[in-house]
Amino acid sequence: MEKALLVSVQIKTDKHHWRIEDISSELEELAFSAGARVVENVISICQKPTANYLIGKGKVEEISLIACDEDVDAVIFSHDLSGTQQRNLEDAIGKKTLDRTQLILDIFSRRARSPEGKMQVELAQLQYLLPRLTGKGIILSRLGGGIGTRGPGEQKLEVDRRRIRKRIDKLKDDLRAFRSHRLVTHKRRKENNLLSVALVGYTSAGKSTLLNLLSGASQPTSEKLFTTLDPLSKSLQLPGGQNIILSDTVGFLHELPHHLIEAFKATLEEVREADLLVHVLDVDDHRLYQHNQAVQSVLEELGCGDKPVIAALNKIDLVEDRSWLELLKKEFAPGVLISAKNGENLDALISGIEGHFLGSMLNLKIFIPHTRMELVDFFYRQAKVNKIDYLQEGIRIDLGISRQLYSSLGSDKDIKVIG
Ligand SMILES: Nc1nc2c(ncn2[C@@H]2O[C@H](COP(=O)(O)OP(=O)(O)OP(=O)(O)O)[C@@H](O)[C@H]2O)c(=O)[nH]1
Ligand SMILES: [Mg+2]
Numbered sequence: 001m002e003k004a005l006l007v008s009v010q011i012k013t014d015k016h017h018w019r020i021e022d023i024s025s026e027l028e029e030l031a032f033s034a035g036a037r038v039v040e041n042v043i044s045i046c047q048k049p050t051a052n053y054l055i056g057k058g059k060v061e062e063i064s065l066i067a068c069d070e071d072v073d074a075v076i077f078s079h080d081l082s083g084t085q086q087r088n089l090e091d092a093i094g095k096k097t098l099d100r101t102q103l104i105l106d107i108f109s110r111r112a113r114s115p116e117g118k119m120q121v122e123l124a125q126l127q128y129l130l131p132r133l134t135g136k137g138i139i140l141s142r143l144g145g146g147i148g149t150r151g152p153g154e155q156k157l158e159v160d161r162r163r164i165r166k167r168i169d170k171l172k173d174d175l176r177a178f179r180s181h182r183l184v185t186h187k188r189r190k191e192n193n194l195l196s197v198a199l200v201g202y203t204s205a206g207k208s209t210l211l212n213l214l215s216g217a218s219q220p221t222s223e224k225l226f227t228t229l230d231p232l233s234k235s236l237q238l239p240g241g242q243n244i245i246l247s248d249t250v251g252f253l254h255e256l257p258h259h260l261i262e263a264f265k266a267t268l269e270e271v272r273e274a275d276l277l278v279h280v281l282d283v284d285d286h287r288l289y290q291h292n293q294a295v296q297s298v299l300e301e302l303g304c305g306d307k308p309v310i311a312a313l314n315k316i317d318l319v320e321d322r323s324w325l326e327l328l329k330k331e332f333a334p335g336v337l338i339s340a341k342n343g344e345n346l347d348a349l350i351s352g353i354e355g356h357f358l359g360s361m362l363n364l365k366i367f368i369p370h371t372r373m374e375l376v377d378f379f380y381r382q383a384k385v386n387k388i389d390y391l392q393e394g395i396r397i398d399l400g401i402s403r404q405l406y407s408s409l410g411s412d413k414d415i416k417v418i419g
Helices: 019-035 057-069 083-093 100-111 113-132 154-191 207-215 258-263 268-272 288-301 322-331 348-357 374-382 402-411
Strands: 004-010 037-047 074-077 097-098 195-201 232-237 242-247 276-282 311-312 336-338 361-368 385-390 395-402
Touching: 004 019, 004 057, 004 385, 019 037, 037 057, 057 083, 074 083, 074 100, 083 097, 083 113, 097 100, 100 113, 100 258, 113 195, 113 258, 154 268, 154 311, 195 207, 195 268, 207 232, 207 242, 207 276, 207 348, 258 311, 276 288, 311 348, 322 336, 322 402, 336 348, 348 361, 361 374, 361 402, 374 395, 395 402
Parallel strands: 004 037, 004 074, 074 097, 195 242, 195 276, 276 311, 311 336
Antiparallel strands: 232 242, 361 395, 385 395
């Protein structure tokens, strides 16, 4: 296990800044999730960044001493570093130096399982790397399978740069192929009028645990960050008979590196295609509000800021203060208090999802001929059948039906709307 020294940095001139305690606790979680053993977490608060080292020279010397004493394998900064800052820090400290984005990329590359996931991570890594390939001495050893090593000469860098650009284009092409496959699946879902619900939320909020419990899936779950990289969709029947598709997605993080959002856009298509989002929040995390804000900004970046959302306020088994929970429920309305771990209140969440779709449903009375018996089965699966009468001249059905489904049936001459 690699020994890591963490440096949590707060720069006063940064636009959004978290409290330093929150920055440093998240950095520890990230380092732990990357398999590192943290020996110390140094705090550095600066008025403004410096071009050479990001932080002050004195602090760099302090870090260098600790890194040497503790004989660490890596020094990890909570703040992004420019290529120059990274090189200078590395020279001054004499240890491998990473920034937060590299750490996240590292976790992602450890977790990627599917070919698409692996390609997305590699693309993000190369896009991170490309603008940093200037001068000499940049550490590339952490990034990607054997792409360059420490300090190749300028000429070699030129070659690498060309090679990297070519690889980026190839990855983009291959990912486009995955994307068109995904679009076919989404189109088929739309044709079958399946409503889709995406579980979104901060990493480790409990999305996969919830999917497993609701749908019998067996997605891996863990307290480490970014356990899920590949989306998984399962079908689920609501109590009224309506079938929906429920999807688990990659977790969000505050200031998620832009490369990653870009690279994972195809995977995040599940979120963009969803008719409803269930935002899973960890109520036991004191950074709940920051997490909520981070999720909102990623959703906006994905163009999903206006989608309907139900908040699943999760992990209530860990919170004793019921009045606070009730307050949260009001604040995050429409919200449901749940525990995905012990199954508490999941019925209420399901009712909330069903209620959302029923609310956007039309109540109709229709009449169909006996020759179209298959429609009865179809409505039982795709709509909410309230009443059905088998009459001599045909079948009369009272049903709640989504507008989407109703408009797709408009051309069926056998269906007569009678009320
Ligand atoms: N106590 C408690 N723990 C929970 C609950 N739901 C999830 N957890 C735990 O929280 C951790 C994270 O759960 P996951 O389901 O992996 O979270 P996720 O949102 O899928 O996380 P990523 O895939 O990393 O984005 C796991 O250790 C779960 O066992 C809950 O209701 N109560
Ligand atoms: Mg997960």
